[in-house]
Amino acid sequence: MESLSAASYQALYLLFTGDSALWTIIGISFSVSVRALLYAAPFGILTAFLLAYFSFPGRRLLVSVFNTALSIPAVVVGLTLYILLSKAGPLGDWRLLFTQDAMILGQIFLCFPLLVAMAHSALQASDRRAWETALTLGASPLRALLTILHETRFGLIGALVASFGRIIAEVGSSMMLGGNILNYTRNIPTAIALETSKGSFAEGIALGLVLLSLALFLNILLGQVQGKGEVIQ
Amino acid sequence: MYKKLRLLISLCLLWSLALAALAAPLRMATTTSTQNSGLLDILLPAFQKQTGIEVHVIAVGTGKALKMGRDGDVDVVMVHAVAAEEKFVADGFGTDRIQFMYNDFVIVGPNSDPAAIKGAQSVAEALQKISTSQARFISRGDDSGTHKKEQELWKAANIQPEGSWYIEAGQGMGKVLQMASELDGYSLTDRGTWLAYKGKVELSLLNEGDNKLSNPYGVIAVNPAKHPETNYADAMKLIDWIGSPTGQELIRDYRLHGEPLFIPLLLK
C-alpha cells in the first residue's frame, strides 16, 4: 500500500514547486468563494440587523427558518438550483448551469443562513443603547446601522469567517452546479473528490493540506479577533 | 440492576461477534458504469443463491477500483480498461484475470448535430468533424476506463483535443451526459449508461459500430501472494461462476430498457 507519508511528501512537493494545475484549482476556489461571500455579506448582515433590531410579524418564524436552513445539506441546495437552472427548468434561459456564476449562486445560498444566524446572534447581543445613542446624536438610520456594525465588528467578522469556511470546503453543490470543469469550475473540494476517485492520493492530499492550513489560519485569525474583542469589553 | 446491565452488554457483544463471524462477504470493486448498467443486480443474487456467498460491491472510478485492489482493500476487481488491467496483473497485484463479456461505446450529441457527424464512416472521422467544427465535447476527464478509451480514440484519429470546445468535466458518466445535454455538447459514453439516460437527456446516438469502440470487461482476483488476508477462495468461486454457462447465459439474456447490452465472450 502506498504509504500516507509518501503521498504527503509528494503533495508538499507539488505545492511548493508551484504545480500550475494545482494552483489554478486553488485560485478558482478562492475567487469563487470570495465573490460568493461578497455578494452574500451585505444582504445577510442587513437581514440579521432587521431581525435583531425590529419586530415585525413573522420575525420569529424567519429566525427559525434561518436556523433550520443551517442544516440543509449542500447537495440539496445544489439539486434545487440545478433543477431551476437546467435547460428544462424555469431559469434555463439564463444558461448558467456549469459556470462559475452557478457555483457562486449555490455558495451564496449555502452561506446565507449561517451568515444570518451568526450575525443575528452577534447583533442581538449588541447594546440597543448604541442604536439610540447614534440616532439621538443626529445620525441617519443608515449611519446608525453602520455604527452598530462597527460596534459589533468582532462578532460579524466571526460570522464572515465561519461562512467562508463553510463554502470554501463545500463539495456537493459546487460539483452539481459547476460540473468540475478543468480550469474553469474545478475548485479544491471537487478536485479532491476527483483525485480520490482516480486513486491519485497525492494531489488529493496536497489540496487537502491547502484547505487544512486555510482552516487553521482562519481559526487563528478568528481567535485573535475575538480575543481582542474580549479585552476591550 | 448492574448484573442485568452486564448481561445485556455481553449479549450485545456476543451478537456483534456472531454477526462479524458469519458475514464475511466478498468485496468487489467495480466501476460506476458497471453498477449503473444494472447487470450486477441480476448476476450477484443468482451467485449468492447458488454459493451462499454475499458480494459487497464498491462502485468507484476505474483508477480507484484498481488502486483498491493494489492496496488489498477488496478481494476481486471488475473493470473495463484492458491496458490498465494487464498492467495490474503484470505488476503482480492481480491474478486469474478473465475477459468475460463486452459491450460498446457510442458517441452521442445534441439532436441538432452541429458537427454533422451522423453518417460518419468511422469514429475517427466523427472526432475529426467535431474538432474541426469546434463543437463542444464533454470529456470524462477522470482517468476512468471511458476516459482512457476516449484518449485512445483521439490519438488514433491524430487529434490533440484542446481549446475551449474541449471540456474536461471530471465526473461520472451519468453527470457527463447531463452536462452534454445542458451545454449542447458531444460525448463518448458506454452503451449501458446511454440506455439508462436516453429518455432523460436531450441527446441522440450519432455514431456507433466501429470496432475500435468495443469495450471488453475483465474480472480479476487480488493476488493472495501480495495480500494473504484477502478472500481469494471466494473470489475464485465468483470468477469461475461468471465464466460458467450459468453466468454467461444470464449476461446474454440481460436487457436494459428492452435492449441487449452485453455480449458474453465465454459462451461456447
Next chain:
Amino acid sequence: MIPDTPQPWLKLERLSFSRGERTILKDISLDLRAGELTLLTGQNGSGKTTLLRILAGLLKPHQAGFQFAGNRRKWRQSYRFLREQICYLHQHPYLFDCSVYDNIAYGLKRKKLSRQVITTRVGEALELISLEHLAQRNCHELSGGEKQRVAIARAWVLSPRLMLLDEPVSNLDKRSRGICYDLINRLQQQQIGVIYTSHEPQVGWLNLSRHIHLYGGELTMKPLQPEKPTVVELHKGTTGL
C-alpha cells in the same frame, strides 16, 4: 400664565403611551422653554424613561400632539425634528468603541462640518468637562464618572435645545456627582434646557426651574424648595395647574 415668560419652543399635548394592556402615560401635556432645568421624579417603572424616549424621538407614542413654535405637527413630521433638537442620555451612557475625541466628534461629523470646526468644537467640549488629557484614550478605559461627562460633552457639542438626562448620577460617587451637577448648571446658563430624572426629590445642588412628578401615568407639579425661583408652566390634561 406669567406674562414675561418666553414662548415655549415645544408644546406637547395629550400624550399617551401603553405597552400591551398597561397604560404607562395618560394624556400628558408639557411645555418646554429654552434654558429650563426641570426635575422629573417618579418611582421606578413610573414611565420616566418612556417619556424621555418619546421626547427624544426614539419611541413612537400612541397618541400625541406636537407644536413647534406654534405649528402643529404629526409624529411622522416631528420625530426627525425631535432627534435634531433634543439629546437623550441613557442612565448608563453608551460610548462608542473608539477614542474620547471620536465619541465627542460623532454628532458633529453627522452634520458634515469641516474638520477644523470639529476640532475646535471638540476641544471646547473637552475643556468643558476638563478631560483634555484623555482625548485619545479609548472610552472603555474610563471610569463611570468620566463616561458620564463624555456623554454630556458629546451631546453638548451639538448645541441641542434640550438634553434629557436619565438618572445621570445614580451610580456615581460623591465627587463625580458634584462635577456632574456643576456641568448641568452650566448647561442651563448656556440656555440649553435640561430634563433631569431622579427617583429622589432632593437635588439641592441643581438650580432647578421646576419639579414635575410622574405617578400612575399622570404628571403633577410639585413645589420647589422655597428659596429657588420658579418658572413653571405645566398642564395636566384639561384641568391645568
